[in-house]
Amino acid sequence: MKKVEELNYYELLNVEPSATTEEIEKAYLLSLATFRPDWFATYSVLSEAEREKSLQRAEVAFEVLRDPARRRKYDKVLRQTSPGQLPPGLVEKSLPPSKTEAAEPSAGLWGRLRLYLSPKDEQKDHPVVAEAATPVRPSLSEGYALSVGQYLRTVRINRGLSLETIAANTRINIIYLRALEEEHYDQLPSESYVRLMLTAYAKSLKIDAHRVIESYDSRRRD
Amino acid sequence: MLNPACPCTDADEKRLLWAVGGGKGGTGKSFVSANLGLELSGDLDVTVVDADLGSPNLHTFLGIRHRELTLTDFLYRRLPLTQVASETGHNRLRLVSGSNETIGQGDLEYFRKRRLLQQIHELPSAITLLDLGAGTSFNCIDFFILADTGILVINPEPASVENAYQFIRATTLRLLENTIRKCGIVHLLEPLIQTRRQAGGTVAGFLEFVGRQDPSSAHLLATVLDRFNPCLIVNKARKNDDVVLGRCIAGVVTKYLAVKLNFVGAIPFDDDIHACLTSFDPYLVKHPHSQAACALKLIAKRLVTISQARRRFVPAVDLSYEEGGRAQLLRTS
Numbered sequence: 001m002k003k004v005e006e007l008n009y010y011e012l013l014n015v016e017p018s019a020t021t022e023e024i025e026k027a028y029l030l031s032l033a034t035f036r037p038d039w040f041a042t043y044s045v046l047s048e049a050e051r052e053k054s055l056q057r058a059e060v061a062f063e064v065l066r067d068p069a070r071r072r073k074y075d076k077v078l079r080q081t082s083p084g085q086l087p088p089g090l091v092e093k094s095l096p097p098s099k100t101e102a103a104e105p106s107a108g109l110w111g112r113l114r115l116y117l118s119p120k121d122e123q124k125d126h127p128v129v130a131e132a133a134t135p136v137r138p139s140l141s142e143g144y145a146l147s148v149g150q151y152l153r154t155v156r157i158n159r160g161l162s163l164e165t166i167a168a169n170t171r172i173n174i175i176y177l178r179a180l181e182e183e184h185y186d187q188l189p190s191e192s193y194v195r196l197m198l199t200a201y202a203k204s205l206k207i208d209a210h211r212v213i214e215s216y217d218s219r220r221r222d
Numbered sequence: 223m224l225n226p227a228c229p230c231t232d233a234d235e236k237r238l239l240w241a242v243g244g245g246k247g248g249t250g251k252s253f254v255s256a257n258l259g260l261e262l263s264g265d266l267d268v269t270v271v272d273a274d275l276g277s278p279n280l281h282t283f284l285g286i287r288h289r290e291l292t293l294t295d296f297l298y299r300r301l302p303l304t305q306v307a308s309e310t311g312h313n314r315l316r317l318v319s320g321s322n323e324t325i326g327q328g329d330l331e332y333f334r335k336r337r338l339l340q341q342i343h344e345l346p347s348a349i350t351l352l353d354l355g356a357g358t359s360f361n362c363i364d365f366f367i368l369a370d371t372g373i374l375v376i377n378p379e380p381a382s383v384e385n386a387y388q389f390i391r392a393t394t395l396r397l398l399e400n401t402i403r404k405c406g407i408v409h410l411l412e413p414l415i416q417t418r419r420q421a422g423g424t425v426a427g428f429l430e431f432v433g434r435q436d437p438s439s440a441h442l443l444a445t446v447l448d449r450f451n452p453c454l455i456v457n458k459a460r461k462n463d464d465v466v467l468g469r470c471i472a473g474v475v476t477k478y479l480a481v482k483l484n485f486v487g488a489i490p491f492d493d494d495i496h497a498c499l500t501s502f503d504p505y506l507v508k509h510p511h512s513q514a515a516c517a518l519k520l521i522a523k524r525l526v527t528i529s530q531a532r533r534r535f536v537p538a539v540d541l542s543y544e545e546g547g548r549a550q551l552l553r554t555s
Contacts, residue, residue: 003430
């Protein structure tokens with residue numbers, strides 16, 4: 001039986017090497033659900049530090065497997081790895097330094113999991129979502145003429161927030177956040193995932209997520 | 223060196239033995255046992271055995287107020303278990319009702335336990351369902367390991383989840399202990415006991431240690447663990463989160479506790495269950511089309527499919543090592 005540190009990316013997400021992108025996304029969402037900080041699925045089995053690390057492992061595995069080019073490269077190296085060796089791109093080396101404080105429950109993380117866990121629940125049921133602030137209109141009159149990505153970027157800059165801060169608050173990879181701001185949606189997973197991330201990003205800025213999604217939908221229709 | 227010439231016994235592949243346990247009390251083990259029995263007995267001969275030796279109440283969930291014969295008659299009057307198994311009046315379901323004796327039943331003497339285990343195996347029904355008590359007593363754990371399929375019933379609450387993990391850890395360590403004793407590799411007992419006593423001791427860590435010292439024993443123990451595949455039911459589910467919880471727990475157990483746990487389904491919370499209990503009506507008979515009933519039926523189908531597909535492996539029915547007797551490892555292929 002392998003230790004968790006010895007698992008390759010497919011084993012970490014509990015998918016077959018032949019899994020489709022959709023299956024990988026679902027497996028990743030299940031990992032997020034399992035290891036999220038405000039839940040008890042790992043209660044008494046994992047410490048806070050271990051839970052955090054498991055979450056990070058899932059993130060790293062997903063980043064590679066969701067990108068077809070990176071996945072092909074990984075598969076090639078995996079085939080060349082003999083059974084006794086550790087898997088390529090040793091996950092532990094990719095992990096950021098572990099935090100000493102327990103992670104705060106993140107409205108962004110909950111937003112990302114929302115559709116997967118409770119598709120029909122009202123937002124007001126969950127205390128983390130309920131704490132999202134009253135929607136605030138940005139003070140820019142030209143805000144309504146901006147595209148979605150520009151709007152988010154403008155609000156963020158006006159608030160004095162860096163992309164790193166947003167990434168830390170929402171647990172969304174900084175690469176994805178940049179792609180959202182630049183509206184390179186082809187670099188992102190499926191459309192439902194884009195909407196999840198836009199929602200989480202908007203909530204972290206304490207702006208009306210519904211309006212952001214509406215704007216995104218209308219722009220996509222045009 | 224291991225002696226591979228362990229005597230093997232062929233058993234009837236078509237007969238299945240399930241055990242319903244779960245660590246925490248009040249999760250709905252008896253409810254699940256009774257209603258799975260009701261559902262399956264529509265097509266098959268099924269016997270449900272109330273093996274909750276301290277506080278039996280399986281008969282209540284089947285709407286039976288008066289019991290002619292109970293496990294007490296088997297244990298102390300030495301009636302055969304086939305005679306104690308009584309018709310329930312529902313389909314082809316028979317019930318071995320729990321013991322009337324309420325003191326000390328959790329600590330059954332070795333020879334009574336052995337007789338019970340052997341006669342459970344000899345019951346002629348297609349499926350025998352054991353309703354175990356709460357906790358991690360040796361009785362509970364040994365019966366759970368004995369079964370072809372162990373079924374863990376939990377509720378979507380932190381205490382229940384915690385007890386479930388404790389139960390799985392306890393059964394896994396007991397399974398390894400039994401195997402070590404049976405195969406005469408007793409030099410591994412002390413490291414296993416150390417693992418059990420350590421707060422952070424894990425089965426994976428123990429297997430890694432054994433792998434360094436004795437690779438062939440490590441392979442044997444890994445094979446035994448590989449064949450131990452319990453199933454998980456989340457009872458009293460109230461929202462989608464609770465269903466996802468079952469999948470999450472199955473993943474955690476598989477990855478961190480060295481046991482492949484199958485999540486077979488969630489049963490929705492239903493106020494009518496309590497109403498049926500108070501009126502002594504079996505739930506599936508009274509509400510055959512409710513959401514909970516549909517969930518039970520689906521779970522029953524899944525359990526049958528999983529059990530039939532699995533190779534039957536029966537470790538350590540013979541507890542003779544406790545009395546210094548000759549050990550046997552029973553295996554059916």
